[in-house]
Amino acid sequence: YGKQWYQRRVRAGSSAPDIASLLSLDPYLEDFKPKLDSIYSSYQTNLTKLQSETTLTEFVRSYKSYGIHLLSDNSVRCKEWAPNLSRIYLAGEFNNWNQEDWQLKRVQSDIWELTIPPDPTIGKCRIPTGTELRYFCEDNQGNKFDRISPWARYVTNKDRNYYNETFLPSHQYEWEYKRPDPPKSLYIYESHVGICTPEPKISSYVEFADTVIPRIAKLGYNTIQLMAVMEHAYYASFGYQVTSFFAPSSRFGPPDTLKYLIDRAHQHGLLVLLDLVHSHASNNTTDGLNRFDGSDSHYFLPGTAGTHQQWNSRIFDYTNPETQRFLLSNLVYWVEEFKFDGFRFDGVTSMLYHHHGVNYSFTGNYEEYFNHHLNIGAVNYMMLANQYLHTIYPGIITIAEDVSGLPGLCRPVSEGGVGFDYRLAMSTPDMWIKLLKESSTDAEWNMGHVTHTLNNRRYGEKTIAYVESHDQALVGDKTVAFWLMDQEMYTNMSVLSELTPSVERGMALHKILRLITFGLGGEGVLTFMGNEFGHPEWLDFPRAGNGESYHYARRQYNLVDDELLRYKFLAKFDAAILRTEKTNPWLDKGNGYIYLSHESDKMIVFERGDLCFVFNFHWESYTGYRTQVKQPGKYRVVLDSDWTEFGGQGRVDKYTEYFSNTEDGEHYIQTYLPSRTALVFKLFD
Numbered sequence: 001y002g003k004q005w006y007q008r009r010v011r012a013g014s015s016a017p018d019i020a021s022l023l024s025l026d027p028y029l030e031d032f033k034p035k036l037d038s039i040y041s042s043y044q045t046n047l048t049k050l051q052s053e054t055t056l057t058e059f060v061r062s063y064k065s066y067g068i069h070l071l072s073d074n075s076v077r078c079k080e081w082a083p084n085l086s087r088i089y090l091a092g093e094f095n096n097w098n099q100e101d102w103q104l105k106r107v108q109s110d111i112w113e114l115t116i117p118p119d120p121t122i123g124k125c126r127i128p129t130g131t132e133l134r135y136f137c138e139d140n141q142g143n144k145f146d147r148i149s150p151w152a153r154y155v156t157n158k159d160r161n162y163y164n165e166t167f168l169p170s171h172q173y174e175w176e177y178k179r180p181d182p183p184k185s186l187y188i189y190e191s192h193v194g195i196c197t198p199e200p201k202i203s204s205y206v207e208f209a210d211t212v213i214p215r216i217a218k219l220g221y222n223t224i225q226l227m228a229v230m231e232h233a234y235y236a237s238f239g240y241q242v243t244s245f246f247a248p249s250s251r252f253g254p255p256d257t258l259k260y261l262i263d264r265a266h267q268h269g270l271l272v273l274l275d276l277v278h279s280h281a282s283n284n285t286t287d288g289l290n291r292f293d294g295s296d297s298h299y300f301l302p303g304t305a306g307t308h309q310q311w312n313s314r315i316f317d318y319t320n321p322e323t324q325r326f327l328l329s330n331l332v333y334w335v336e337e338f339k340f341d342g343f344r345f346d347g348v349t350s351m352l353y354h355h356h357g358v359n360y361s362f363t364g365n366y367e368e369y370f371n372h373h374l375n376i377g378a379v380n381y382m383m384l385a386n387q388y389l390h391t392i393y394p395g396i397i398t399i400a401e402d403v404s405g406l407p408g409l410c411r412p413v414s415e416g417g418v419g420f421d422y423r424l425a426m427s428t429p430d431m432w433i434k435l436l437k438e439s440s441t442d443a444e445w446n447m448g449h450v451t452h453t454l455n456n457r458r459y460g461e462k463t464i465a466y467v468e469s470h471d472q473a474l475v476g477d478k479t480v481a482f483w484l485m486d487q488e489m490y491t492n493m494s495v496l497s498e499l500t501p502s503v504e505r506g507m508a509l510h511k512i513l514r515l516i517t518f519g520l521g522g523e524g525v526l527t528f529m530g531n532e533f534g535h536p537e538w539l540d541f542p543r544a545g546n547g548e549s550y551h552y553a554r555r556q557y558n559l560v561d562d563e564l565l566r567y568k569f570l571a572k573f574d575a576a577i578l579r580t581e582k583t584n585p586w587l588d589k590g591n592g593y594i595y596l597s598h599e600s601d602k603m604i605v606f607e608r609g610d611l612c613f614v615f616n617f618h619w620e621s622y623t624g625y626r627t628q629v630k631q632p633g634k635y636r637v638v639l640d641s642d643w644t645e646f647g648g649q650g651r652v653d654k655y656t657e658y659f660s661n662t663e664d665g666e667h668y669i670q671t672y673l674p675s676r677t678a679l680v681f682k683l684f685d
Contacts, residue, residue: 014037014038014040014041014044015033015036015037015040015416016036016037016040016413016414016415016416016417017414018412018414018415018416019033019036019037019040019415019416021411021415022036022408022411022415022416022417025411025459025460026407026408026458026459026460028366028407029366029407029408031366032366032369032370035370036370036408036416037416038376039376039379039380039416040416042376042380043379043380043383043384043413046319046324046380046384047384049321050321050324056388059325059328059329060325060328060329060331060332060388061329061332061336062325062326062329063151063246063329063330063332063333065077065079066079066080066081066150066151066325066329067079067080067149067150067151067152067153067246068090068133068149068151068152068165068167069169070125070127070167070169073118074118074119074123074124074125075115075116075117075118075125076115076116076125076126076127077113077114077115077116078090078104078112078113078114078115078116078149079111079112079113080104080111080112080113080135080149080150080151080292081110081111081112081322081325082110082112082137082292082293082298083109083110083293083295083298084139084140084141084293084294084295084298085112085137085138085139085140085293085294086138086139086140087103087137087138088103088104088112088135088136088137088138089101089102089103089104089135089136089137090102090104090114090116090133090134090135090136091133091134091135091136092127092131092132092133092134092164092167093128093131093132093133094126094127094128094131094133094167095126099136102114102116110322125169127167128167129167129168129169130166130167130168131166131167132156132158132164132165132166132167133148133149133164133165133166133167134146134147134148134164134165135147135148135149137293137294139293139294139295140294141294143294145285145294146286147285147286147292148163148164148165148244148287149165150244150245150289150292150299150326151246152165152244152246152247153168153170153246153247153255154166154167154168154247154248154250154254154255155231155243155244155247155250155287156250157233157250157287162233162284162286162287163231163233163243163244163287164287166250168254168255170255170337173256173259175259175263175339176263176267177263177266177267178266179266179271179339179341179395180222180266180269180270180271180341181395182271182341182395182397183222183223183271184585184587184588185523185524185525185581185585185587185588186222186223186271186397186422186464186524186525186526187220187221187222187223187524187525187578187581188221188223188224188225188273188464188524188525188526188527189216189219189221189223189224189225189526189527189529190225190227190469190470190526190527190528190529191208191212191216191224191225191226191227191529192226192227192228192238192239192470192529193205193208193226193228193229193249193252193261194228194235194249194251194252194553195529195539195553195554195555196208196211196212196529196555197211197554197555197557198554198555198556198557198558199554200549200550200551200553200554201550201554202235202251202252202550203252204252204253204257205248205252205253205257205258205260205261206253206257206260206261208252208261209257209260209261209264209265210264211557212529212557213261213264213265213268213270214268215557216268216270217268217269217270218575219532219571219574219575219578220575220578220579220582221270221527221578222269222270222271223270223271223272223273223341223397224265224270224271224272224273225273225275225344225526226272226273226274226275227239227275227470228249228275229248229249229258229274229275230242230244230245230247230248230249230274230276230277231243231244231245231247231248231249231250232249232282233282233284233287233288234282235251235541235542236541236542236543237282238470238474238541239275239277240277240311240346240347241281241282241284241311241313242277242281242282242289243281243282243284243287243288243289244287244288244289245281245289245326245330246330246333248338255338258338259338259339262338262339262340263339266339271341271342271397272339272340272341273340273341273342273343273344273397273399274334274340274342274343274344275343275344275346276331276334276343276344276345276346277346277347278316278327278330278345278346278351278381279316279345279346279347279348279350279351280308280311280313280314280315280316280347280350281299281300281313281314281316282313282314283307283312283313283314289314290314297317299314299316299317299320299322299323299326300314300315300316300317300323301315301316301317305354308350308356309358310356310358311350315350315356316378317377318351318375318377318378318380318381319377319380324381324384327381327385328384328385328388331343331385331388331389332388335389335393335396341395341396341397342389342396342397342398342399342421343389343397343398343399344398344399344401344424345382345398345399345400345401345420346401347401348382348400348401348402348409349401349402349403349404351375351378351381351382352374352375352378352379352402352404352406353373353374353375353404354372354373354374354375355373357403357404360373362403362404362405364405366407368404369404369406369407379418382418382419382420383413383418383419385398385419386398386413386418386419386420387413387419390419397421397422398419398420398421398422399420399421399422399423399424399464400418400420400422400423400424401423401424401426402423402424402426403426403427405458406418407458408461409423409461410422410423410458410461410462411460411461421462422462422463422464422523422524423461423462423463423464424463424464424466424469424526425454425457425463425464425465425466425521425522427453427456428453428454428465428466428467428517428521429466429467429468429469429471429472431449431450431453432467432468432480432513432517433468433472433477433480433483435450436480436483436484437483442602442617442618442619443602445602445617446599447597447598447599447602447603447604447617448597448599450516450597450604451520451594451597451604451606454516454517454520454521455520455521455591455592455594457522457591459591462522462523462524463521463522463523463524464522464523464524464525464526465517465518465520465521465522465523465524465525465526466517466521466525466526466527466528467480467513467514467517467531468480468528468531469526469528470528470539473528473531473535473538473539474538474539474540476538477538478537478538479530479531479534479535479536479537479538480510480513480531480534481506481510481531481534481535481536481570482536482537482538484505484506484507484509484510485502485503485506485507485534485536486502488500488502488503488506489503489534489536490536493559493565493566493567494564494565494566495564495565495566496564503566505619505676506534507534507566507569507570507647508641508642508648508675508676508677509617509676510534510570511570511573511641511646511678512615512617512641512676512677512678514532514573514574514577515573515577515613515615515639515641515678515680516604516613516615516678518577518581519586519592519606519608519613519680520592520594520606520608520613522587523587523588524587525578525587527574529555530555530556530557532570532571532574532575533559533560533567533568533570533571533574534567534570535555535556535559536556536559537552538552539552539553540552540553541553566647569645569646569647569648570646570647572645572646573641573646573647576639576646577639580611580638580639580680584609584610584611584638584682585609586608586609586610586611589608589609590608591608592606592607592608592613593606593607593608593630594606595607595627595628596627596628601616601618601622602616602617602618603615603616603617603618603622603625603673604617605627605628607629607630610682610683611638611680611681611682612627612629612630612635612680612681612682613678613679613680614627614671614673614678614679614680614681615677615678616673616674616675616676616677616678617676618675618676619675619676620675621651621672621673621674621675622672622673623672624670624671624672625670625671625672625673626668626669626670627668627669627670627671627681628666628667628668629660629667629668629669629681629683630667631660631667631683632660632662632667633659633660633683633684633685634657634658634659634660634683634684634685635657635658635659635660635669635681635682635683635684636655636656636657636658636681636682636684637652637654637656637679637680637681638680638681638682639678639679639680640652640654640677640678640679640680641677641678641679642674642677642679648677649674651672651674651677652671652672652674652677652679657684658670658671658681669681
């Protein structure tokens, strides 16, 4: 590829070659075409600059040459970019930490290299596998300090409060299974390896592969989204304060065990997405990327512009070619070395705008997007990342975590878009949590607000819908199930105990919230691990403030596995939703058409694909309720949240047939609608 890819993809003028498609989808963008042209022109200029000295293929595979590598003759090669250093030495256990044995030489103005030949007597590598390494540096200002390589592939802390690079030469992992073909619609199971066990401990890649992956496949999900893989010194950061970008977190096991996890996922037909953090970096210096060469502008913007005040972290300089080399190589590394099938880009809103979305409200006015706050360098980086990934790895998936709603974010780069496949529907979980927190009774739930929020997304830009993710369960908040049932989850979830009004209501609403969100809210769906069965409580990682406890940093799968507990009913309903979508697809059928959103009846009816979804949020049941349908004929229920296998009362007969009537050209069926129940109808004749 290289320059051929560049010539094929970006030889159009200042406008994106297919911008007419974007403008036809969103005519409001016509007024901002000069800005779109400027962004695309900047993207072209950046590509030309990157291609001036090397091919793009070489550039994005710099992970093969930068950092510390074992060569075929058992010598070790080091290469680093460090413009502000005057001296740099490699030391470690292999030379008793002598800080002056092995000095890197400046081979270009900013590049340092060292080759350590093999032991001349036996020809073996001088650095034993598994031993620790560190650079000892002096900057141009005379300051002395020690660092680990930004390109380190394995780092360990061995019960210290900082990490060292551990020499672990890569070898050819024997992959057993091919990548699955991408599905038409994504069913994502958001996961964190460390908390995947009911035990109060940090779990492992192997334990996740052997115990959780079969569970995910059985539920019917087709994609795993893995959090907290990129190494992060602070476990309680949930993986979002990355210190080593090329190192899989060693607290879960060595790198080959992550490959084993991905191989097992592929065996079960599951894609694996990496929760990628390129929006910022930890401000750690001893074991992080920050001030590697002593300057505050190494990979980052200098001064206050390079500091995220809310996250206390560093902001990348996306216009710096060396930063682009580092980040683009990072993407390619995870795809080629570990066979990840795509990425969920974290913190995209922070990347898109110089204000990072902090104390800034987006109302939908396009002036809020295309103004001086837009970070063109970051936009260009994401365009290049998406274009390269989708060109070189057909079928790869990229998802943007963006709360702003930037138009064109999920349109191809050739149209002038940013190139993502999906964006997260972040307003949906916020809506549900707000309703649960602020409403004293169900009567306060506004049906129009629910349907508007779920159906309000950019035409032609795919969205991932979800009721709750990890964000909603963090300490200070709690899961949807716990909002609904609270303390009664401790005492009344046994099938041997009385079904109390609180638990009955909570389980009923938990099911219909998930179905209406999955039914109306997007083109793909997401569940955070455990929420499919109504996981109680909240998430809180071990830290000083909780006595370093693991009590809330675990997923209690033992609850759903216990046949005497009601959690099993919620899990079965979740699996039934996915089965129903798989056999009667609706996620790829465009937005749902809403027939009814009735406030006093607390009723919502919509059609999507070949199905009619009917939701009764009311605490009372309706007899003979008229429900509009698209076509005349005979209908049957294909899914009912009140079926007994889902912990319901079975108030609607599974085998009843509903014959439509026609009045004033509109077709309808009349049905019995139990309280707090969702039914899905399908035309059979």
